[in-house]
Amino acid sequence: MRPEHSNHPPQETPPHHARRVLAEGRFARLVAQDGWEWVERTNVAGAVVIVAVTEDGRLILVQQYRIPMAQPVIEMPAGLAGDLAGSEQEELAEAARRELLEETGYEAAQMEYLAAGPASAGLSNEVYTLFLAARARRVGPGGGDSAENIQVHLVPLDEVPQWLEERRRQGLLVDPRIYAGLFFAHERL
Numbered sequence: 001m002r003p004e005h006s007n008h009p010p011q012e013t014p015p016h017h018a019r020r021v022l023a024e025g026r027f028a029r030l031v032a033q034d035g036w037e038w039v040e041r042t043n044v045a046g047a048v049v050i051v052a053v054t055e056d057g058r059l060i061l062v063q064q065y066r067i068p069m070a071q072p073v074i075e076m077p078a079g080l081a082g083d084l085a086g087s088e089q090e091e092l093a094e095a096a097r098r099e100l101l102e103e104t105g106y107e108a109a110q111m112e113y114l115a116a117g118p119a120s121a122g123l124s125n126e127v128y129t130l131f132l133a134a135r136a137r138r139v140g141p142g143g144g145d146s147a148e149n150i151q152v153h154l155v156p157l158d159e160v161p162q163w164l165e166e167r168r169r170q171g172l173l174v175d176p177r178i179y180a181g182l183f184f185a186h187e188r189l
Helices: 092-104 157-169 177-188
Strands: 020-024 028-033 036-041 046-054 058-066 071-075 078-081 112-118 127-138 151-156
Antiparallel strands (some): 020 028, 046 078
């Protein structure tokens, strides 16, 4: 069955004008072209987000203060691949393992690829890749690296929507990718 389409003709790609770099930092570049400004990820192999579920069926979530948002955010464990000196060619699944352990203290026997897509298509060229870490078990302290202060939350899968709503009412931001992760957890486990 074909999806329905609008009655509008497909958009043609407009002619492009010169691309200008407006600013550049260690991991991001601000670019302008054709009246549009966006951020490009630089010096990384990719971004990973981990749908981690413990052996007893709890979703592993993290809470950390996010400077751009100026408040705490509830998220799934995530991070960058290839961002460390000497690891420029780091595989995404390996980065997912490393980030899960670093942020939460949990590890899983395998990382299963789930999906990949844009983080914010109107603002950035960043593509994140979702991995499933099933039967995760605690092996370390977690909490992030020296620049992070991460709180770990373990929430039974069936209670995640209500738990997130409670946090939202408390004034925390909730990353909507959690709902995609919850979908995959219910579908695959």
